[in-house]
Amino acid sequence: MASDATSKTHHWHVADPSPWPIVGSVSALVMAVGGIIYMHTGFIWGFVLGVVLTMYTMVVWFKDVILEAETPGLHTPPVQVGLRISFLLFIVSEVMFFFAFFWAFFHSSLPILNLVAGAWPPEGIEVLHTWDIPFLNTLILLSSGATLTIAHHALIENDRDRFLNYTLITVILGFIFLGFQIFEYSVAAFSLQDGIYPSTFFLATGFHGFHVLIGAVFLTVCYFRGRNGHFKPDHHVGFEAAAWYWHFVDVVWLFLFINVYWWGSSPLGHLQP
């Protein structure tokens, strides 16, 4: 085999054996069992342990990946292409996840799809004001998309300060968005248990908010990596992935805003069959 090693001609990165996959799987098991115990008894610490273990796995695993990215000769250009393809595929799978929740929304709100519910919004539901916080949040998230694009261009032009500043602004805008979202939840006139409207509303916007959080953390990591001198104008797959993710989250919000907050909040009584 040793002679093979020296005569290796491919440029792929074949990772070393690693303990993290099995650690991550056990974490998932703990999280699942802990979650079920929580749902049936209210004892939450098993679930919390699972979450902590899962996050630990992600930290150590991604740390390995980042080290490899910074090691010359491992993430060769073809390997970078693979990383980009895989991240786009991951986003596609996320799109399909949201597809299910949008379907839930339309199944209840479009009279032709539904044989059970009556009017939309259902009687007794006091909807949120489209043009208050939801619209403000739309502006915030759209601006964050713009600031991120500025950051990306700065990185390509090797203007590191600008890159770092605009990435930071993007992250801050993301957290402001989340703050407003939490505030809006706390003042909403309906709660999760109030039927199909809150069911679709909270799960669709809640999963979106969770993705904003993930994206913001992802960008925060990029910010600190950038401060430590990571990323080059022609080699920054990690940042690119974070940017794609952020734009994806942006687009999901646009769909949410237009359909759930705007179209879905005006009475559709005249559409009843």
Add this chain to the structure above:
Amino acid sequence: MSDAAAAHDHGHDDHHGAPAGWRRWVYSTNHKDIGTLYLVAAMVSVLIGGVFSFMIRLELQSPGLQYIEDLQFYNVLVTAHGFVMVFFFVMPALIGGFGNWFIPLMIGAPDMAFPRMNNISFWLLVVGLLLLMTSALVAGGAGTGWTVYPPLSNATFHSGAAVDFAILSLHVAGASSILGAINFITTIMNMRAPGMTYHRMPLFIWAMLVTALLLLLALPVLAGALTMLLTDRNFGTTFFEASGGGDPIFWQHLFWFFGHPEVYIMIVPAFGVISHVVSTFSRKPVFGYLGMAYAMAAIGFIGFIVWAHHMFTVGFNVETRAYFVLATMVIAVPTGVKIFSWLATMWGGSIEFRTPMLYAMGFIFLFVVGGVTGITLANAGVDIAFHDTYFVIAHFHYVLSIAAAFGILSGFFYWFPKMCGKMYNEGLGKIQFWLMFIGVNILFFPQHFSGMAGMPRRIPDYPEAYAGWNFVSSIGAYISFAASLLFFYIVIQTLRSGEKAPANPWGEGATTLEWQVPSPAPFHTHDQTPDMRPQPAE
């Protein structure tokens, strides 16, 4: 020393063979080892799922309740059987097992694109299996059927933790498959040897590409559905509760939007295997290569727009039903392309009836039978009578449990020499095939008759009138079970005392790259990327 090798020295991946001991398997980043792990997991699962089905047939052997007093237990058996076979036998064997082993070998890549992610795909599958077994053991078990329809699966009718375990089992297994799909697609798109264009990839690679795309698009929808069911059960949402403005039918939409592509996820890899086996043992290239490739793509695409043929009895208007009848029947066209191309490949070939080939021909026959009953069921009017009867059971066992499983067996006998370096005993293999073929047909063919006579599925007891065919069915089950045991015997015997296999035991018909590396395939293959560019004519 070349530049590439010099650069490589900075890296820390070592190419000095397999790490020793348990770490080799548990920490593995080697596609062959992970493929082997998947195959072992599939074999364990098929034994578990097989014992469940054995118990079902034992109970159904004659009318009245024989062994099972707790009827919920019967429901649990049926549910666990379905889940285990679909998610933990067929998928791991065809996709995780063969896919991992042979995608890199066939496209000339040293490994999968993301070897660590490959490993977590496998271990998450094990976690999923553990959760599923737990679901059968706690709180009376999950007796919802593999389709998990509410209201039966809601907190009123399954108040314990069993269904939550089943939901999370599928969540975890689904995450495993999505990661696997991303890995497969990236590998196939990015790591083919120079010269191997899409239109020159082996058909097995095409099959895996289509399958992985189906997984990527279908499984997240299931994840969404499962999440809604979980919050309905535990946090008071009402997606599927009519009393809260939700709709139980909506679950069926989501489930089958995933579920129909899922059935193709299980059969398309088998299509790939069969193409290779048929071509190898007919000593001819596959007839209509491009047609075969695009037929799989077409089947995958149409598979997403036919889901409601599982729901013909929920009360759709006639236009909706007409659409789903039509769309479903259209699938018969690319399916026919495949069948006839296999036949045309055999036509005029010098066919060698080795065990893999017998299984491939068995596959074609069984798949045709199941396809014909599928088209029968696709008629919305006919399906009103047949829905939820044993006719449906017969249909999907023909296409799935026996055609897809024959695909697995065909591929297994075909590639076993490559994987372990030893030849199985051909005589025993043939006996095993005939025993299996006879057994499964005795088992499932009569179920068409009980179904047409109206016998409902998922019921442990039945009127005297159905006794005859049920008895025959159970006898078939015992024969198939014996055939499965013989299979395991062959595996063990080959591993212990099989003759050494040459690099290519099948002769000139076997043309793909995996036959050019030694048997067993060494720990690292394709360290030098093969050149697949067309050679200029001399």
